Amino acid sequence: MALVRVHNFSVSLDGFGTGEGQSAEQPFGHAGERLHGWFFGTRTFRSMHGEADGGGGVDEVFAAGWAHGIGAEIMGRNKFGPQRGPWEDHEWNGWWGSNPPFHTPVFVMTHHPRPSVEMEGGTTFHFVDAAPEEVLRRAKEAAGGLDVRIGGGVSVVREFLARDLIDEMHVVVVPILLGRGERLWDGLEGLEERFRIESTGSPSGVTHVVFSRLGR
Amino acid sequence: MALVRVHNFSVSLDGFGTGEGQSAEQPFGHAGERLHGWFFGTRTFRSMHGEADGGGGVDEVFAAGWAHGIGAEIMGRNKFGPQRGPWEDHEWNGWWGSNPPFHTPVFVMTHHPRPSVEMEGGTTFHFVDAAPEEVLRRAKEAAGGLDVRIGGGVSVVREFLARDLIDEMHVVVVPILLGRGERLWDGLEGLEERFRIESTGSPSGVTHVVFSRLGR
Numbered sequence: 001m002a003l004v005r006v007h008n009f010s011v012s013l014d015g016f017g018t019g020e021g022q023s024a025e026q027p028f029g030h031a032g033e034r035l036h037g038w039f040f041g042t043r044t045f046r047s048m049h050g051e052a053d054g055g056g057g058v059d060e061v062f063a064a065g066w067a068h069g070i071g072a073e074i075m076g077r078n079k080f081g082p083q084r085g086p087w088e089d090h091e092w093n094g095w096w097g098s099n100p101p102f103h104t105p106v107f108v109m110t111h112h113p114r115p116s117v118e119m120e121g122g123t124t125f126h127f128v129d130a131a132p133e134e135v136l137r138r139a140k141e142a143a144g145g146l147d148v149r150i151g152g153g154v155s156v157v158r159e160f161l162a163r164d165l166i167d168e169m170h171v172v173v174v175p176i177l178l179g180r181g182e183r184l185w186d187g188l189e190g191l192e193e194r195f196r197i198e199s200t201g202s203p204s205g206v207t208h209v210v211f212s213r214l215g216r
Numbered sequence: 217m218a219l220v221r222v223h224n225f226s227v228s229l230d231g232f233g234t235g236e237g238q239s240a241e242q243p244f245g246h247a248g249e250r251l252h253g254w255f256f257g258t259r260t261f262r263s264m265h266g267e268a269d270g271g272g273g274v275d276e277v278f279a280a281g282w283a284h285g286i287g288a289e290i291m292g293r294n295k296f297g298p299q300r301g302p303w304e305d306h307e308w309n310g311w312w313g314s315n316p317p318f319h320t321p322v323f324v325m326t327h328h329p330r331p332s333v334e335m336e337g338g339t340t341f342h343f344v345d346a347a348p349e350e351v352l353r354r355a356k357e358a359a360g361g362l363d364v365r366i367g368g369g370v371s372v373v374r375e376f377l378a379r380d381l382i383d384e385m386h387v388v389v390v391p392i393l394l395g396r397g398e399r400l401w402d403g404l405e406g407l408e409e410r411f412r413i414e415s416t417g418s419p420s421g422v423t424h425v426v427f428s429r430l431g432r
Contacts, residue, residue, distance in 0.1 A: 177408060
C-alpha cells in the first residue's frame with residue numbers, strides 16, 4: 001500500500017514553516033537559513049551537493065528517510081520558484097538547478113499551468129491546476145506503486161493535512177522564535193486524534209516529531 | 217546569585233499554554249487536562265497529593281526540579297482563581313485548597329489588591345498591583361536568597377520573558393494541537409538569541425525544552 005509522506009519539514013518553536021518576505025534571494029523570508037541549519041550538516045544534504053562528508057547520528061537518520069521509496073513529489077508553486085501570477089519566463093526552470101534533487105516526476109500546484117519540463121537526472125516538473133485529491137491521484141499514478149512525498153511549502157502541507165490525505169509526517173521543531181511568517185498548525189485543532197505521535201530530541205537542539213496515521 | 221525560574225510549563229505543539237473558555241470547572245478551558253497528562257503520572261505530582269506511587273524517568277526528573285531551592289512564587293490572578301474584576305468573596309482563597317503546594321510566599325499579580333492570606337503549610341498569598349520588576353523585587357526580598365519561580369499563567373510568563381527577567385525556563389511541548397487559547401510565544405521573536413536551548417524527548421511523547429539565560 002503506497003503512502004503519502006512528508007519529510008524534513010522544519011518549523012520554528014512558534015510554528016512558522018517560513019518567515020515573512022519570501023523572494024528569489026530569501027526563499028524562506030526573514031527566517032533565512034535558520035530553519036534548516038540542522039539539515040545542512042547531514043550526510044544526506046552534503047551528498048546532494050556532491051560532497052562525501054557530513055554527520056551521521058539522529059539528524060542524519062531522519063534526513064535520510066526523505067528519498068527512500070518515493071515515486072513522485074507534490075509541491076506548491078513557491079517551492080518551485082518565487083514568481084507570482086502568470087508565468088512570464090518559461091526559460092527559468094525553478095531554483096533547483098539543471099539537475100534537481102528529486103529524480104522523480106514532480107507535480108507543481110499552480111493556478112497557471114504551463115508545459116511540463118524534463119530536467120536532468122529524472123526530474124520532470126508537471127504544472128497542475130487542480131484540487132489536492134486530483135493532484136494526488138495523478139501523482140500516485142506517476143509513482144508506479146511507490147510512495148508520494150508532499151514537499152511543501154507550508155500551505156500545501158497544511159491543506160493536505162486538513163483533507164486527511166497524509167499517512168506519515170516528519171516535522172523538525174527548531175528552537176527559534178520567528179514571530180511572523182506562515183504557520184503550519186493553523187486550522188488543524190485536534191490533529192493528534194488521527195495520528196500516533198513520537199518525539200525525539202537531537203544533540204543539535206532540534207526535535208524530530210513523527211506523525212503516523214492511525215488505522216491506516 | 218538567586219535565579220528567576222519557570223518550571224513544568226506546558227504548551228501545545230501549536231504554542232498554546234491554555235485553551236479557550238477558562239472557568240472554575242475548566243481552569244485550562246477547552247484544553248482540559250490534556251496539557252498536563254505527562255505531569256500527573258510523575259512521582260512529584262503524586263506526592264503532592266499524598267500518594268507514594270508515580271513514575272520516575274525523564275518526565276519525573278524534570279518535574280522534580282520545580283520545588284528545589286525556591287523561596288517565593290509569582291503568579292497571575294488566573295492561576296489563583298477564576299474571578300475577574302473586584303473581589304466579591306474574600307472567603308474563597310483560590311483553587312489550591314487549604315494547604316497549597318507552594319509552601320512559600322506567593323505574589324499574585326492583580327489590579328485589585330486585597331489583604332494577604334496565610335494558608336496552612338507555609339504558603340502566604342500576597343496580592344500586588346505593580347509592574348513585573350517591582351513584584352520581582354518584592355518576591356526576591358521575601359525569598360531570602362533563594363530563587364523565585366514564575367508560576368504562570370501564559371501572560372505572566374510572556375511578560376517576564378519580554379522584559380528579560382527570566383534566567384531559566386523549562387517548557388514542556390505536548391504533541392496536541394489546541395487551535396485556540398492563549399499563545400506563549402507571541403511577541404517574542406528572536407528570544408533564542410538570549411538563551412542556550414536544549415531539547416529532550418520523553419517516551420511519554422512530550423519534549424522538555426530548557427532555556428538557560430546566556431551571560432548570566
